[in-house]
Amino acid sequence: MSVLVLADVDQGKLTPATARLVAAAAELGPVDVLVESAAADEAKALAGVAKVLSADLPRAADALALLLATLSEPYSHVIAAANSTGRDVIPRLAALLDLMPITDVTAILGPNRFERPVYAGNAVETVSSGQAKQLLTIRASAFAPAGAGNAAPIETVPTGNGGVAKVIAEQRAETERADLSTAQIVVSGGVPLGDKFGLIFDLADRLGAAVGATRAAVDAGFADNSLQVGQTGKIVAPDLYLGIGISGALQHIAGLNGAKAIFAVNKDPEAPLVKLADVALIGDLFVIVPALIAELDRLGVKR
Amino acid sequence: MKILVGVKRVIDHAIRIRVKPDGTGVESANLRMSINPFDRHAVEAAVRLVEAGHADEIVIVSIGPKAATDVILVALAMGAHRGVLLETDAKVETLAVAKLLKHVVDEEKPDLILLGKQAVDDDSNHVGQMLAGLLGWPQATFASEIKIVDGGIEVTREVDFGRETLALPLPALVTADLRLNEPRNTGLPMVMKARAKPLAVKPVADLGIDIVPRLVVEKVTPPRERAPGKVVANVAEFAAAIAAEVAKMEPR
Ligand SMILES: Cc1cc2nc3c(=O)[nH]c(=O)nc-3n(C[C@H](O)[C@H](O)[C@H](O)COP(=O)(O)OP(=O)(O)OC[C@H]3O[C@@H](n4cnc5c(N)ncnc54)[C@H](O)[C@@H]3O)c2cc1C
């Protein structure tokens, strides 16, 4: 039994998700990592990696699924991140191999038993599979990262040219801040911030935090879509989640199941996020946030 | 151009579901059922392509119980032309849904398939990718914009780093994200008109397609309860509580 992990790479670098995928996969068997060649050296250093398969990976899912279908033959499990890449390719791969995938896995209970949330995280299913091969996407934030210091061998694999879809343009949100999906602190803002959404960035910078947003804030154009947290956005699992001017709709809370402490600022004491929060402060965020930044400065809070 | 749209009947997205005490599933008796929210965006996109003169026929397909007729009617009221219900009372896994949809695609031969990005009951996010895989068609998932161009379509997708645009030849499959459009509301006159539109019902059992589940759902449990929290009085206390959390953090 060995496991093939599709590394998560952005702009030639491993994202923080990859080390977590590798650690999760290592619970199942020896791990081979398929990775974009630019990040092969980074991948070989991850603890638990037996072999790195380095390739010029196609971007579009049609070609990538075909490549994975060929490479997956000897493996008992194929694992990708539950993000916009893994969610795009794993179900397609599953159809090519006539398998049911198990996606958004939050716990590995055995070689073919897993937990996954359903209904926006309001229920958790324990699912088992009698299939010969398990195809999974994993929520990286639910697993600890693998260590480094390894020097696994690198093997170059040829890439076919299967697909017809072509990437012709991309628009990147600025990426200076911590990775939202794996950040230790997340500061998120809701729609009332309006064109003052910069307040959220100021507070996040003060705490070295990643920035998140609600769908309403994204829809209104106050925040980039890559910042949306929730059922249909990113899943976060920080030690501290700070929600500012967020009502706490169940689709938003769906993204917070893994958060340890939840703090909320809201003018409405009955808001669902206030009810859910470990610590809440009631009042006008436009008064509170600048005062909070000043107070954190005064306390010298540092990470 | 002919467009096929898949719509699923789900527990209304605004309802907070409850897990059954015996762990066999979630309570669904007497809850409001609706068209999956993403599927309304898929239908809207199809109707707009017809209104812009790019397409001339929209076929709606749903797999589910007799009552799924309701969600087909929603799509017909929005402007789709006819519906197909593949009727079954069984719980159908996503792979089987994709196979059943492929059966309809083989019959209807659409140029474009529009689905929602995910059904908000099981939150699977599978069927579009699976159906495209079964058909060998290119796919563009999580679409926030669809443009018809010479020789195909250009689709902007919402991805982790922001957005990317894919060019695809037709036939192709697209799954809708919520920012694709603002779905129209349907008034009573449109619903009345929809009732007159053709709706074919076929029992899934007659199609000879294997829908036996591959996975076993052993149990369904509620998420972990969070301990009750507190409301603090002022910014100083709130900041102190943040400082205490930060001090507790272990390096990651
Ligand atoms: C299928 C589907 C999927 C969805 N997916 C997501 C998702 O992934 N993520 C997501 O976030 N949403 C999602 N939504 C939307 C979700 O249902 C809510 O509409 C959204 O989360 C609300 O955003 P909000 O909290 O910013 O706005 P609101 O609900 O309007 O809440 C604003 C809050 O700010 C408070 N407030 C207002 N002014 C101030 C002030 N001056 N000071 C302090 N507090 C103030 C108010 O009391 C209120 O509680 C989805 C919806 C659907 C139907």
Ligand SMILES: Nc1ncnc2c1ncn2[C@@H]1O[C@H](COP(=O)(O)O)[C@@H](O)[C@H]1O
């Ligand atoms: N039973 C069904 N009938 C018709 N379409 C479906 C069905 N299940 C899923 N779909 C389509 O596939 C999309 C993705 O669903 P899922 O993969 O189940 O999350 C949905 O938004 C629908 O467009």
